[in-house]
Amino acid sequence: MWRLGAEAVQASRLQGVVIQGGANLSILERLALPTPKVHAVGEFDGRWGVLMDRAPSSCFADQFVSTAESAPLEDMAQLHRRLHEKPGDGLPSLMARLSARIRRAEGLDAASRNRLLLELDSLPDGDRVCHGDFHPWNIHGSGQGFMIVDWLDACCGNPLADVCRTYVLLHHGMPGRAMGYVEAYASVTGSEVSGILAWLPAIAAARLTEGVANEMTSCCGWLAFSHDCRGFEPSAGVRFVRNHPG
Template sequence: MSEIGRLLGAGKEAEVFEHGTLALKLYRPGRPKAPAFREAANLAIAEKLSLPAPRVHVVGDYHGRWGLLMDRVTGTSLADEMTPEPQLSAVKEMAALHQRLHREPGTGLPSLKARLSTNIERAEPVPPDLRDRLLLALAALPDDDRVCHGDFHPWNIMGSGDGIVIVDWLDACSGNPAADVCRTYLLMRRVLPAIAEAYVVTYAKTAGLTPDEIFTWLPVIAAARLAEGVPEENEDLLHLAALAPVDA
């Protein structure tokens, strides 16, 4: 088997390395095996649906770290087309790609609303009275059964044209597309605030939704994000979570 090669990319949860002609995604030291197998299962579902995602070859323990051996993705990220000057064409391309996912049934993927509920329960910065409001608000929001990526942003969209690929499928769920778009907005708003707003408007217009139908998910999406260990975002996320309706 090929040796682990140079580092291709890194995030909070994992690093990606060259491994022969493939790519090896290794979760951080100390992480259990469950995330690796969960992402592999999600990618298998994406492959069955012919969605643009890397194909998994092996899941295993590599030098004490769990990881996935998968197709290597080449090219630059869509984020490169959005900085330093935002390109409306890139925003439209991203929205069309997101809708492609949302047209597919999320059979076999975990429930998005169940995951949000679990994360809201786990989010230590959320005070008990606000937590109760958020859980009531979440229960009142409309459910669905579409493929939701859960981490859909321009840095996870690689290549272009027919060679475009979406990476990082660990958080994929079955749920309401509006919630998935709201999550994308939340992930982009700190770094690319103007593009984040434009993205919601663009997606809503082409999907037959209103921006309000997307933003109604913002309090629960923000509260769930508080369980992810991003302390530099806590103040902003708590402010957004507090927008949950009092009489949900």
């Protein structure tokens, strides 16, 4: 990402990635969600990129650092709910993405992979907008001026899966706030915490494909949390744990 006048360019060496990101933002813009407005998709200084509105400089994560109160969690949950109220028509399928990532996740034997895929199939699909990477560092501005950025992983699916993904991301970046966020979202939407955490094995398995070696221990623990994971073989140097999330 770099500045270009009053706007910004999100760039990638992969043309397909940029086109998908621009397409996602075009769909979301029509839904009146707080996203950057896309002005162009093309080559900028030899790299493919999306020219869009520049996000405000203030980051919502600063509020998490400055206070231990629950207000930031509740504000973030309300914003997340606002996304989930919108139909996800035209966005990629979340279930298909999770299935594909579980199929290529390293360290899973055939039995464990098949079990995870069966469990995924048993979870309820949805048709709502899901951000796919919703965390405080992707929220800028404040009050009515919030802007949510980084929509490359936007998809159509069950909002509870999207919240579970946020739990996994927060558990690494702000572990003391992860379960509090799940509880805040459940409170403002009337959802069940157990319904959110039911997605944890599938979300954790999919996370294994993202090259996050420093999160392997947590992911392995979540895979073992609800089920017998004797078939899971952690990478070398990773301690296999069996712990409760949160």
